[in-house]
Amino acid sequence: MRAETVTTPETPFAAVLEPGYADYALEEAAIQPFGARVLPVPAGEDALSALADKNVFAVLTRERRIDPALYSDVPGLKLILRYGVGVDNVDLKTATERRIHVANIPDYGAENEVSDHVIALYLAVARRIVTRDAEVRAGLWGVGQKSPVPGHRNATIGLIGFGRIARAACTRFRALGFSRVLVSDPYLDAKTRAAWDVEATDLDSLCRQADVVSLHTPLTEATRNIIDARRIGLMKENAVVLNASRGGLIDEKALAEALHAGNVFGAGIDVFEAEPPAPGSPLLGAPNTVLSDHCGWYSEASVGELQRRAGAELVRVLEGAPPANWVNRW
Incomplete structure (x- = not known):
């Protein structure tokens, strides 16, 4: 060198x-x-x-x-x-x-890479791409209609944080057919809200209403485990949780338990509290979960x-x- x-x-x-x-x-x-x-x-x-x-x-x-x-x-x-x-x-x-x-x-420039990765995780989870791939390779066929697949036409995306990456993700989710955008961000001002045609809301309300909850906020003491068992309990059963921001934002054990119980539909996770995750990490065995190795930023x-x-x-x-x-x- x-x-x-x-x-x-x-x-x-x-x-x-x-x-x-x-x-x-x-x-x-x-x-x-x-x-x-x-x-x-x-x-x-x-x-x-x-x-x-x-x-x-x-x-x-x-x-x-x-x-x-x-x-x-x-x-x-x-x-x-x-x-x-x-x-x-x-x-x-x-x-x-x-x-x-x-x-x-x-x-x-990674806002494009990360937001693309978020969309890729969402589609892989919502369309069950990973499990379908495994089933076809195992010789199964005609399984597509045996498991529910949530549609996203006129659905609601909830964005936690609204910086550059979240805004790029907002554009992409709208292109998929999401018609309503909820944002929980203490720094969201009226001008930005109007320019992007998004609705400001508190985090609990976002968790209750969103079909997809996507995290785009820094990890601080105030945001650590911001998605905890209580807030996961507020989510819809068809909700998809996406995190390509920082691992410590989500209580991984609580999310895994909700996935096993069928209380949320699925999760796409690119970041973990401990990286790489330990062999016993609860998300590794969670159903309908697509995981990647903190690579959303990369190209x-x-x-x-x-x-x-x-x-x-x-x-x-x-x-x-x-x-x-x-x-x-x-």
Whole structure:
């Protein structure tokens, strides 16, 4: 990846925790004029040991939680950058106290990928694509009318959160024939509501009325398990629950119990409270549930844009400026 690998104790490093992309050539090319290098820290490797005695100015992460010791034991650290939107794996309070910038990359075009993935999960669940595939492969035929399939003509979609991804999903659900859009979002203003022709409502009312409940909100202490047993109990028996946002938003045990009991129709889940889910995770055995591996954001185009924007943020910090998408402003 590097044209020049010679480093000195003064070489600035941008450390990537648990690297998962094919390479980091875009980030490396952006910071190389400053004499800086990318330092991958593989999964399972102790970050503090890997970064010891190195001039680390930035740490980049996807899902890995930042070791609390990094805030104090990496003295030159100026930036923690999240590849993506949510920053619930970063201790914002400690970072602010240490005057470490925390930034995310909210605008790398993944709203199209994620909203497409949400629709794919919905259709796979509602049309029972996965179970039909298994039955046909097992030699069964004519099973399509033996299990109920909910229609969506003039149905109601309930969106929890109404940022870029939710708005893209709104457009797609309407194209499928959903005629009513309910939104639960404390930041939804009258202008946006009118422009998108959506109905603002509280979360309990949304759960009662929606045929499909789709989550599009960050994970915070206020939103953790926002879809719990009580709210699942408010949902229609034909409701489909979709989550391509953050895993901790749903009480997975309660959702699995409702699916087993037939109290909700199905679920499409791309994110989990623990990733990867443990072998005994309740959703793994839940009926009419389609699962994917936190890949809703992914396409070759979105990854390239994500890495280019990450490189631009690294450059800003090396130039002595704050990041453009600075989360913990002081």
